[in-house]
Amino acid sequence: MMINIDELKFDANGLIPAVVVDSITKKVLTVAYMNRESLETSMEKGLTCFWSRSRQELWLKGETSGNYQHIVSITADCDKDALVIVVEKDGPACHLGTDSCFANPVWQSDEKQEFSLNGLYDMLVGRKNDKPEGSYTTYLFEKGIDKILKKVGEESTEVIIAAKADDRNETVYELADLAYHAMVLMVQMGITVEDVHKELASRHIIDHKVKQEKMTK
Numbered sequence: 001m002m003i004n005i006d007e008l009k010f011d012a013n014g015l016i017p018a019v020v021v022d023s024i025t026k027k028v029l030t031v032a033y034m035n036r037e038s039l040e041t042s043m044e045k046g047l048t049c050f051w052s053r054s055r056q057e058l059w060l061k062g063e064t065s066g067n068y069q070h071i072v073s074i075t076a077d078c079d080k081d082a083l084v085i086v087v088e089k090d091g092p093a094c095h096l097g098t099d100s101c102f103a104n105p106v107w108q109s110d111e112k113q114e115f116s117l118n119g120l121y122d123m124l125v126g127r128k129n130d131k132p133e134g135s136y137t138t139y140l141f142e143k144g145i146d147k148i149l150k151k152v153g154e155e156s157t158e159v160i161i162a163a164k165a166d167d168r169n170e171t172v173y174e175l176a177d178l179a180y181h182a183m184v185l186m187v188q189m190g191i192t193v194e195d196v197h198k199e200l201a202s203r204h205i206i207d208h209k210v211k212q213e214k215m216t217k
Helices: 036-045 117-130 136-143 145-164 168-189 193-216
Strands: 016-022 028-034 049-052 057-060 069-076 083-089
Touching (some): 028 036, 136 145
Antiparallel strands (some): 016 028, 049 057
């Protein structure tokens, strides 16, 4: 259930912190502040609009750079004194030209590693460009599209065999192999994770509309 803007708790300066997150990568892009007017403007335009504490004025993200942030959703925390804004961005979020304002590592665990499909994709792009010796991925790129397509076909078959045998663990294993080889194919063809994400998102909207139509009949 949507809450009313009047339920939000702005601080003594009339501000509320807003954490902006990329809808595709789930990366935190930036942390900014909103007052009531900038929040209302954001909701009206569907674009992030913040309050600049340094300039003491409204700041529509992308107005000068063209890097607009199209709002997918705005969610308040349990205390209703902070916001998470999920966006689709037109360009870099940081004024320095980087994808995110958060680009300076401070500490990282030696035991745990962060994993994401975007991270895997970037690694595969690196393999294609650098072609390190001894890498299986390098081998696939050197063999070219026919070899990559053959592996995608083989892994698809392995998924079918494992699923037909009702072997959950083996199916998960083979799906991971298929996903990896599919992403190698994506890199080979210049297809990005964002491209696939957008296609799936468009199908979700269509599916949602179809379900609604069936419910009204």
